[in-house]
Amino acid sequence: MDWRRRSDEDFAAEVDSHIQLEAERLIEDGMPPDAARAAAARAFGSATRARERFHERSRWVWIEQAVQDVRYAWRTLRANPAFLTTTVLTLATGLSLLTVAFSVFNAYVLRPFAVADPGRLYRLAWSAPSAVGRTFPPRACDELRARTDLFDAVLTHDFRFALSNGRTVVVSTVSGNYFSTLRPRLLAGRPLDAADAGQKVAVIRQQAATRLFGGDRAALGRALELEAGPVTIVGVVRDEFGGIDDFPRDLWVPEDPAAARPMQAVARLRAGVSPVEAALRLQEFAARMAPPDTPSRDVRAVLVPNGTPNPLSIELVAMLSPVFAAFTLVLLAACINVSNVMLARALTRQREIAVRLSLGASRARIVRQLLTEGLLVAVLAGAAALALAVWLLRAALVVLFGTLPPFVASLLRIVPMPLDARVFLFAFAAALAATLVFALMPALQASRQPLTGALRGQRAGQPSTSRARNALVVAQVAVSIVLVVTALVLARNFASLTRLDLGFSTANVYSINVRGDDNRFVRPIADLLAADPRVASVAVTSGNPLFVTHAVPMRADGSSALSPTMYTFVSPEFLSILRIPVTRGRTFSAAEARLAARVAIVSESTARAFWPGRDPIGETIAIERPAPPRQNEGIDGYARVTVVGVVPDKVSGLMVEGADRSHVYLPVSAADVHVQALLVQPRASSDFRPELLRESFRRLGFDPELLEVISLDEMRMTQTYPLRAASWVGLLLGGIALALSVSGLYGVLVYTLAQRRREIGIRMALGAPAAAVVRLLMRQSARMTAVGIAIGLGISFALLKMLDSVIELRAVSVLDPGAFAAAVLVVLLASFVAAYYPSRRATRVDPAETLRAEA
Amino acid sequence: MSTREKRGRLKDDRPVLMQGTLDVLILRTLLFGAEHGQGIARAIQQTSEGEFLVEHGALYPALQRLEAQKLVSAKWGTSANNRRARYYTLTRHGRDHLTRQSSRWRRLAAAMARVLGPEPERG
Numbered sequence: 007m008d009w010r011r012r013s014d015e016d017f018a019a020e021v022d023s024h025i026q027l028e029a030e031r032l033i034e035d036g037m038p039p040d041a042a043r044a045a046a047a048r049a050f051g052s053a054t055r056a057r058e059r060f061h062e063r064s065r066w067v068w069i070e071q072a073v074q075d076v077r078y079a080w081r082t083l084r085a086n087p088a089f090l091t092t093t094v095l096t097l098a099t100g101l102s103l104l105t106v107a108f109s110v111f112n113a114y115v116l117r118p119f120a121v122a123d124p125g126r127l128y129r130l131a132w133s134a135p136s137a138v139g140r141t142f143p144p145r146a147c148d149e150l151r152a153r154t155d156l157f158d159a160v161l162t163h164d165f166r167f168a169l170s171n172g173r174t175v176v177v178s179t180v181s182g183n184y185f186s187t188l189r190p191r192l193l194a195g196r197p198l199d200a201a202d203a204g205q206k207v208a209v210i211r212q213q214a215a216t217r218l219f220g221g222d223r224a225a226l227g228r229a230l231e232l233e234a235g236p237v238t239i240v241g242v243v244r245d246e247f248g249g250i251d252d253f254p255r256d257l258w259v260p261e262d263p264a265a266a267r268p269m270q271a272v273a274r275l276r277a278g279v280s281p282v283e284a285a286l287r288l289q290e291f292a293a294r295m296a297p298p299d300t301p302s303r304d305v306r307a308v309l310v311p312n313g314t315p316n317p318l319s320i321e322l323v324a325m326l327s328p329v330f331a332a333f334t335l336v337l338l339a340a341c342i343n344v345s346n347v348m349l350a351r352a353l354t355r356q357r358e359i360a361v362r363l364s365l366g367a368s369r370a371r372i373v374r375q376l377l378t379e380g381l382l383v384a385v386l387a388g389a390a391a392l393a394l395a396v397w398l399l400r401a402a403l404v405v406l407f408g409t410l411p412p413f414v415a416s417l418l419r420i421v422p423m424p425l426d427a428r429v430f431l432f433a434f435a436a437a438l439a440a441t442l443v444f445a446l447m448p449a450l451q452a453s454r455q456p457l458t459g460a461l462r463g464q465r466a467g468q469p470s471t472s473r474a475r476n477a478l479v480v481a482q483v484a485v486s487i488v489l490v491v492t493a494l495v496l497a498r499n500f501a502s503l504t505r506l507d508l509g510f511s512t513a514n515v516y517s518i519n520v521r522g523d524d525n526r527f528v529r530p531i532a533d534l535l536a537a538d539p540r541v542a543s544v545a546v547t548s549g550n551p552l553f554v555t556h557a558v559p560m561r562a563d564g565s566s567a568l569s570p571t572m573y574t575f576v577s578p579e580f581l582s583i584l585r586i587p588v589t590r591g592r593t594f595s596a597a598e599a600r601l602a603a604r605v606a607i608v609s610e611s612t613a614r615a616f617w618p619g620r621d622p623i624g625e626t627i628a629i630e631r632p633a634p635p636r637q638n639e640g641i642d643g644y645a646r647v648t649v650v651g652v653v654p655d656k657v658s659g660l661m662v663e664g665a666d667r668s669h670v671y672l673p674v675s676a677a678d679v680h681v682q683a684l685l686v687q688p689r690a691s692s693d694f695r696p697e698l699l700r701e702s703f704r705r706l707g708f709d710p711e712l713l714e715v716i717s718l719d720e721m722r723m724t725q726t727y728p729l730r731a732a733s734w735v736g737l738l739l740g741g742i743a744l745a746l747s748v749s750g751l752y753g754v755l756v757y758t759l760a761q762r763r764r765e766i767g768i769r770m771a772l773g774a775p776a777a778a779v780v781r782l783l784m785r786q787s788a789r790m791t792a793v794g795i796a797i798g799l800g801i802s803f804a805l806l807k808m809l810d811s812v813i814e815l816r817a818v819s820v821l822d823p824g825a826f827a828a829a830v831l832v833v834l835l836a837s838f839v840a841a842y843y844p845s846r847r848a849t850r851v852d853p854a855e856t857l858r859a860e861a
Numbered sequence: 862m863s864t865r866e867k868r869g870r871l872k873d874d875r876p877v878l879m880q881g882t883l884d885v886l887i888l889r890t891l892l893f894g895a896e897h898g899q900g901i902a903r904a905i906q907q908t909s910e911g912e913f914l915v916e917h918g919a920l921y922p923a924l925q926r927l928e929a930q931k932l933v934s935a936k937w938g939t940s941a942n943n944r945r946a947r948y949y950t951l952t953r954h955g956r957d958h959l960t961r962q963s964s965r966w967r968r969l970a971a972a973m974a975r976v977l978g979p980e981p982e983r984g
Contacts, residue, residue, distance in 0.1 A: 017921075019945075020898060020921075020946075020947045021918075021921075023897070023898075023899075023944060023945055023946045023947070024897070024898045024899040024902075024917065024946075025899075026944060027897065027899040027900075027940060027944060027946060028899050028902075028903075028917065030942060030944070031899070031903070049902075049916070049917050050916065050917040050918045051916030051917065051918035051919065052918060053918065055918065056918040056921050059921075059922055060921065060922075060925065063922065063925060
């Protein structure tokens with residue numbers, strides 16, 4: 007096809023030449039010239055129409071028309087700034103919330119790391135039925151590096167929290183080829199390389215440099231005090247790079263060949279090698295990594311895509327889809343609102359549309375014109391939404407860091423969330439989809455109208471239009487019910503979780519966990535704390551409550567019914583620090599703790615399950631499967647234990663899972679291999695602070711970075727925080743949807759009022775009391791609300807029922823009748839508020855005036 | 862307005878041209894050499910003994926379509942009586958297309974004739 011458009015003039019010349027040729031032909035045949043010219047023109051038909059058809063068939067006419075449409079739409083919208091502002095802002099609200107949700111998803115799942123060729127990076131791991139491995143000892147790492155048949159490069163890194171003068175620094179120890187493989191962009195200085203191994207140097211991230219040194223370039227050459235000793239900053243990377251994990255790092259230090267710690271391995275696959283193939287060819291290697299007793303055919307090498315913070319998977323999308331659905335519902339509510347306003351506007355524009363239709367505009371052209379107006383609104387809203395999304399994201403982060411428990415806030419790092427091309431594209435696509443939702447129906451409605459009445463200025467109150475508007479309001483109420491129910495379920499569960507009785511006291515208790523597997527430090531720390539005058543009591547344990555739980559199959563001796571039972575090794579002080587009362591029998595004696603005696607204290611639930619209706623004191627428990635995956639967590643040697651006491655049930659693991667279904671406590675002392683953590687209770691009047699503890703550890707020559715000190719109160723807050731944040735988001739979405747449906751309802755009622763003004767005037771003139779008129783409008787409002795509520799409740803119930811069958815959390819109730827009732831109440835109240843003002847106005851209709859206007 | 866006009870003329874007994882019919886007629890006309898629009902119109906009218914082509918103007922959308930499909934090419938030239946005219950020529954692609962279409966039409970016409978049988982004698 008030729009790219010030059012044939013001009014209209016050229017075609018006109020052809021038409022002229024045709025008619026002249028025909029006329030000359032007729033003259034040749036003997037017709038008089040005048041008659042011949044007339045006959046030739048007649049034979050051709052309408053030359054104008056031919057030219058028009060030529061013009062319309064040309065390739066560019068649609069652009070011409072689109073430009074016309076846009077200009078016309080812009081003029082129309084400009085003429086009504088109130089309409090423009092409300093619709094753009096309404097849509098922008100819905101779009102910006104969805105854009106924020108997508109930005110987070112984009113940052114954590116879709117957006118590749120700012121490194122060279124992220125698509126071929128894979129994290130290496132192995133998995134067996136009993137265990138998985140994500141780290142490899144130095145020799146295994148060397149072996150992986152030697153596999154040049156599979157990988158272009160294998161880098162290793164790890165991750166830990168460190169303190170620099172009381173401020174948390176997220177540190178990654180990296181192999182010599184880390185920076186040369188990833189090639190992140192540096193702001194200043196140089197990257198680390200193989201020659202830095204064992205040196206006290208570091209590369210810092212821009213924002214950490216600003217936080218710790220007060221300026222990004224200022225950090226270069228300065229020393230950063232870490233508890234393990236100072237390091238010199240040799241390079242600063244841009245904020246776009248935060249490592250290759252979903253948790254950005256602040257600092258990168260070279261690995262110390264002498265330390266020889268297990269590391270995570272990330273490989274860049276060779277071109278032409280598929281991850282599946284690489285996994286197969288690493289099987290033999292993986293089998294050697296697994297515990298010795300694992301059959302090698304059960305072990306698989308695993309390559310996890312490592313180009314983005316989290317690999318995209320169907321499971322992930324399925325998990326996140328309810329969240330996206332909630333955000334989409336808000337956008338839907340906004341669309342319905344705009345659609346409603348457009349319907350109302352289309353009615354006031356009936357005359358204009360009728361004129362255009364009667365002047366020969368096709369219906370398609372009118373629909374296109376109205377859709378263009380919608381699209382223009384959507385594009386403006388999309389732009390506003392992007393700006394709003396940037397602000398919302400920033401605000402959300404401020405709120406997040408302001409409300410998180412301080413301990414968690416000091417550790418948390420967020421991946422960068424720029425509005426990149428994907429977010430732009432998403433916002434644009436969402437705006438486009440929204441246009442179809444909110445503008446198509448009104449446009450189709452408007453173009454389908456009887457011409458004659460509209461031209462005469464009759465505003466035919468088309469029943470189909472009213473029905474459409476009512477249906478929209480019903481849909482809106484239904485959407486807000488779904489969102490409000492969800493929000494209230496979340497909020498009520500958060501409230502009940504904060505009130506949850508843990509079965510022990512978290513007040514004035516600090517948990518100290520030892521990071522990693524090395525528990526040699528527990529004993530000296532316990533001794534140190536016991537000697538500290540600020541400390542009232544110290545306990546050692548295999549795991550602190552609210553942190554970790556362990557379970558193995560156990561049974562009552564003499565019975566064959568095995569059941570997985572939680573167990574914790576505790577020193578006698580554990581129960582007193584947590585104020586757990588012994589309800590039967592006795593607590594452990596110091597001697598039992600020292601000797602690790604084969605005695606046990608059981609929880610009431612275990613006592614009931616193992617010896618229903620009997621006194622458990624003196625009974626024996628048989629512990630099965632003495633082959634644990636990790637030596638420290640083991641319970642080998644504990645085949646039979648005798649019950650000496652009973653304690654009430656408590657929550658040991660996640661609060662959402664509720665109180666333990668079973669628990670067996672075993673005595674232990676600080677010297678035992680099973681201890682992993684400590685509990686500290688400071689004296690009430692002392693100035694005990696976790697930082698002081700770290701100071702003492704350092705003086706004793708321990709690396710304080712191995713310890714994690716947090717108060718149990720804060721841990722409790724940390725556990726409830728996700729639900730708290732979720733309920734806030736839910737309430738925000740529910741609130742916006744509710745506000746939208748209130749304004750939608752209000753709009754419809756005001757419109758009804760305007761339409762029925764005459765009728766109301768006549769009724770009042772005939773003696774109808776004001777109350778009857780109010781009832782008229784209230785009834786309409788109540789009908790729409792009731793239908794909307796019914797539909798919304800049905801949908802919410804179905805959704806939550808589905809969720810309820812998936813979730814197995816005992817402290818969480820998804821099908822919460824209270825939340826349903828409260829949501830109905832809230833929506834009813836809102837609909838009453840929406841109906842109040844229009845109803846009041848209806849009573850002020852002056853019958854005399856309406857009747858005059860009628861005449 | 863335009864639709865009404867068309868309907869008015871259709872009271873005329875001449876058959877309505879089916880979509881694609883006109884294309885074949887034009888291509889067939891051009892088989893004998895380059896021709897301008899008026900020449901094509903005349904030729905179609907003469908060969909079909911006045912059965913086809915009500916308006917000469919109706920020819921042009923078809924010509925435009927054929928040009929866009931590269932079945933014909935067009936060039937301004939001079940007519941026998943020294944008048945400027947736009948001449949249409951069959952392209953090679955157009956020639957192939959005509960061959961295919963002609964045989965299709967012949968089969969269709971033959972089949973229709975068989976189904977309808979001989980014209981009944983009147984009166």
